[in-house]
Amino acid sequence: MVSTPLRWLSVVLFVAAAPGWAQAQRFHLPDPSYVYGPRFGPPLRDRNATELPKPPSADELRRDQALAALGRVLFYEPLLSRNGQRSCGSCHQQQHAFADPRRFSTGHTGRATERNSMSLVHLADLSPAPYQTRGVGFFWDGRAKTLEAAVLQPIQHPVEMGLPLELLPERLAMDPAYGALFLAAFGSDLVTAGRVGAALARFLRAIESRASRYDEGLAQVPHVVVDFPGFTAAENRGKRLFLGSVSGAPGACASCHMGSRPVTCGPSASVDATCFQTFELRNTGLEQRDQRAGATPGVAGNPQRTDRFRAPSLRNVEVTGPYMHDGRFQTLEEVVRFYARGVRPHRNLDAMLQGGGAGWRSGWGGSSDSDRDPHAMAELGLPMNRQQQADLVAFLRTLTDRELLRDPRFADPFRNGR
Numbered sequence: 306m307v308s309t310p311l312r313w314l315s316v317v318l319f320v321a322a323a324p325g326w327a328q329a330q331r332f333h334l335p336d337p338s339y340v341y342g343p344r345f346g347p348p349l350r351d352r353n354a355t356e357l358p359k360p361p362s363a364d365e366l367r368r369d370q371a372l373a374a375l376g377r378v379l380f381y382e383p384l385l386s387r388n389g390q391r392s393c394g395s396c397h398q399q400q401h402a403f404a405d406p407r408r409f410s411t412g413h414t415g416r417a418t419e420r421n422s423m424s425l426v427h428l429a430d431l432s433p434a435p436y437q438t439r440g441v442g443f444f445w446d447g448r449a450k451t452l453e454a455a456v457l458q459p460i461q462h463p464v465e466m467g468l469p470l471e472l473l474p475e476r477l478a479m480d481p482a483y484g485a486l487f488l489a490a491f492g493s494d495l496v497t498a499g500r501v502g503a504a505l506a507r508f509l510r511a512i513e514s515r516a517s518r519y520d521e522g523l524a525q526v527p528h529v530v531v532d533f534p535g536f537t538a539a540e541n542r543g544k545r546l547f548l549g550s551v552s553g554a555p556g557a558c559a560s561c562h563m564g565s566r567p568v569t570c571g572p573s574a575s576v577d578a579t580c581f582q583t584f585e586l587r588n589t590g591l592e593q594r595d596q597r598a599g600a601t602p603g604v605a606g607n608p609q610r611t612d613r614f615r616a617p618s619l620r621n622v623e624v625t626g627p628y629m630h631d632g633r634f635q636t637l638e639e640v641v642r643f644y645a646r647g648v649r650p651h652r653n654l655d656a657m658l659q660g661g662g663a664g665w666r667s668g669w670g671g672s673s674d675s676d677r678d679p680h681a682m683a684e685l686g687l688p689m690n691r692q693q694q695a696d697l698v699a700f701l702r703t704l705t706d707r708e709l710l711r712d713p714r715f716a717d718p719f720r721n722g723r
């Protein structure tokens with residue numbers, strides 16, 4: 306462990322050593338600014354709300370855009386880590402849809418993270434209010450209930466960035482360029498953890514993916530279940546398998562990986578064909594380890610939640626590997642083979658994956674809180690032959706959005722980025 310004064314010295318040296326530090330800005334923002342859309346602020350349009358939200362004023366819109374631009378700089382700012390060695394962008398890399406191509410990421414001191422870094426696309430889908438009561442949220446275990454809270458966790462996390470939030474104001478004071486950015490976003494140059502969280506969250510909410518071959522295909526048909534003209538036969542077959550039902554009712558993969566917006570991502574609501582995630586925590590039978598020590602502790606000590614995880618959006622999944630919370634699968638082929646024949650019994654195993662693929666054939670299969678004896682299950686998972694597995698992988702690859710992976714609005718603005 307390096308003593309505190311030494312650690313401080315290393316940060317000061319790090320900042321001073323940035324090329325052209327005395328003369329030029331460390332980062333570059335375009336003039337005029339990029340436009341971040343399409344949403345203004347958090348998507349709080351509740352289905353039950355009676356009044357439409359008031360349209361924002363021109364001044365609010367300007368501040369909102371400035372907030373996203375500030376968030377972009379902070380996302381790539383190494384000063385947010387204790388020793389200046391890590392930014393959010395180190396582990397959430399744009400060319401990988403903001404995931405990390407390594408199984409585990411390396412934190413600021415060189416230690417590895419415990420879980421695989423998640424893709425940060427379409428986080429705006431998870432609007433805070435309704436999920437607080439349903440006990441799900443951000444991170445693999447759903448522990449953060451709002452994005453504003455989630456983005457402050459990695460900064461303080463001892464492995465990831467290791468910076469106490471009280472130090473944020475002094476840290477950002479090291480670069481005088483922040484004064485104007487905070488002023489534009491908040492009307493004053495005061496730096497607080499809350500403001501840093503708001504800016505990071507706003508930036509992340511802007512990261513949406515809409516230019517994949519899937520989106521092109523969807524735009525050409527009256528309903529998602531219709532074969533897409535631009536798809537190969539294999540991709541269309543894979544799409545049918547993914548949706549799980551010709552009637553378009555959510556089934557199979559879609560029941561856990563396709564939700565509806567903006568509030569209810571789940572099988573009970575009508576499915577939004579563009580939303581490739583749900584937010585419930587589920588057990589997929591990766592591990593049969595009820596009796597063993599070392600299972601992921603249930604959230605808030607609740608055994609019903611043991612080994613349940615949330616899956617990040619499947620958009621761009623082709624480039625976000627390795628896969629699963631522990632990055633155990635290197636390729637999409639391995640993931641799909643797992644669903645076909647690798648699913649193991651677990652007391653929290655989701656109903657969709659129990660008992661000979663009943664849900665696979667008939668759509669949504671019922672409650673996921675079943676207490677049935679897992680060992681009584683004959684055939685678990687979603688049985689598929691090789692051809693079907695290959696078709697599914699072909700379909701998953703149509704979700705890649707190359708534009709997003711190089712969109713300058715989300716790119717590293719630092720001259721000397723890391």
Ligand code: HEC
Binds near residue numbers: 412428443459
């Ligand atoms: C050292 C690597 C590392 C750094 C640095 C890092 N993250 Fe992460 N991030 C991860 C890992 C690993 C996870 C999954 C952690 C878990 O679930 O416990 C994650 C998960 C997240 C999630 C949850 C996404 C979701 O879909 O639920 C958000 C949001 C996030 N990070 C934002 C950030 C922000 C903002 C920063 C910078 C302030 C940052 N991360 C810095 C590795 C990192």
Ligand code: HEC
Binds near residue numbers: 547588616
């Ligand atoms: C019972 C709900 C459920 C079903 C059904 C399901 N999944 Fe998943 N999926 C999950 C969960 C939960 C995770 C994350 C699991 C973990 O990391 O422990 C996941 C992870 C994944 C991942 C890796 C995502 C990443 O970023 O690491 C892919 C790819 C995937 N699923 C594809 C599919 C396909 C294709 C199907 C249909 C054959 C399918 N899933 C069926 C719940 C489900």
